[in-house]
Amino acid sequence: MAESAKGHTDTQYLGLLVLELIALIAGLVIHSFIIGVNVTDWWKGRSVTPVDHIVTSLGISRMCAQCAGVPFIFKVALFPNSLGSLSSLILGYNHDFFIHVNIWLTSLLSVVFCLKISNHHTRLFLYLRGMIAHRTVYFIVAAVHFSALNNLIPLVLKNNLKIRICKTTTNYTAAAPMYAVHLGAAFPFLFYYISSVLLFTSLYHHITKMKMSSNLSINLETYYSVMKLVSFTFIYNTMYIICSCVAVIYYFFYCVSLYWLLIVLGFLPALHSSYLIYRTTKLRSQMSKGLQNIINHLFKRKSTEI
Numbered sequence: 679m680a681e682s683a684k685g686h687t688d689t690q691y692l693g694l695l696v697l698e699l700i701a702l703i704a705g706l707v708i709h710s711f712i713i714g715v716n717v718t719d720w721w722k723g724r725s726v727t728p729v730d731h732i733v734t735s736l737g738i739s740r741m742c743a744q745c746a747g748v749p750f751i752f753k754v755a756l757f758p759n760s761l762g763s764l765s766s767l768i769l770g771y772n773h774d775f776f777i778h779v780n781i782w783l784t785s786l787l788s789v790v791f792c793l794k795i796s797n798h799h800t801r802l803f804l805y806l807r808g809m810i811a812h813r814t815v816y817f818i819v820a821a822v823h824f825s826a827l828n829n830l831i832p833l834v835l836k837n838n839l840k841i842r843i844c845k846t847t848t849n850y851t852a853a854a855p856m857y858a859v860h861l862g863a864a865f866p867f868l869f870y871y872i873s874s875v876l877l878f879t880s881l882y883h884h885i886t887k888m889k890m891s892s893n894l895s896i897n898l899e900t901y902y903s904v905m906k907l908v909s910f911t912f913i914y915n916t917m918y919i920i921c922s923c924v925a926v927i928y929y930f931f932y933c934v935s936l937y938w939l940l941i942v943l944g945f946l947p948a949l950h951s952s953y954l955i956y957r958t959t960k961l962r963s964q965m966s967k968g969l970q971n972i973i974n975h976l977f978k979r980k981s982t983e984i
Contacts, residue, residue, distance in 0.1 A: 705948040709737040728814035736783045740947040743776035782821035785870035792873035796880040828862035
C-alpha cells in the first residue's frame, strides 16, 4: 500500500516537472524574442523608447526567474528533505530575487504607461512624466537594487525571525518567503494598482468625451487596445498575487508545498509576455515576419525533397 502511494506521488511529481519544463521552454522562446527584437533595434541605431527599455529588462528578469526556478523546484520535489539545505536556500533566494525584479519592473511599466498616456496636466504629473522619461535606466537599476535589498533583509534578520516562529513552526524557510511576498512586494504592487486605476479612468473619460463629440472620424481602436492591455495586465498581476499568497500561506501553516501553483506562476509571465507581443506593433510585426519566414522555409524544404 505504501509502495503504491509512493509510486502515485512519484508519477505526480514527474508530471509536474514535465509541465515545468514546458513552461521553461515556452518562456525562454517568448522572452528571448522580445529581448532580441529590442536589442537588435538598439544595435542598429534605431530609436529605443523608455517602454522598450523596461520591456527588455522585464524579459531578461522573467527569463532569469524561470532559469533559477526550475532547478529549485526540481530539487525540492525530488529531495524534499533538502529544503533547509544551503543549496536550496541559495536557489530559492535567487529565484525570489528575479521574481521581485519582475514585480518592480511590471509596476514601473504601468507607471510609465500612466504618465505617457494619461491626460492629467497637474504640475506634479508633468514633472514626473519628464523625470521618468529621461531617467528610465536609473529606475530600472533602482528596481534591481530594491529587489536585492528585499531579499537581504530576511537573511539579516534570520535569527530574530527564527526565535519568533519557533512557537508555531521549526522551519525557518517558511519565514523568508512569507516576508518577501507580503511585505517586500507590497510597495511595487501598490504603485502598480494606483497607476493602473489612474490610467484606466483617464482613458475611459477620454473615450467618453470623444464619443460625445461630433467628430465621427476619430479612431478609438488605439484607446481600446490600450485599455485591453491594462485590463489583461491587471488580471495577470491579481492572479499572480493570489497564487503567490496561497502557495506561501499554505506552506507556512501546513508545511506542504503546492508545486502546481509554482508551475502556474511560471506560466503567467510567459502568458503576459505573449500578450505584450500581440499588443505591441513592433513586436507583432517582427513575430509575423519570423513566422512567415519559418513557413516559407518549411514549404521550400518540402518542395525540394519532393
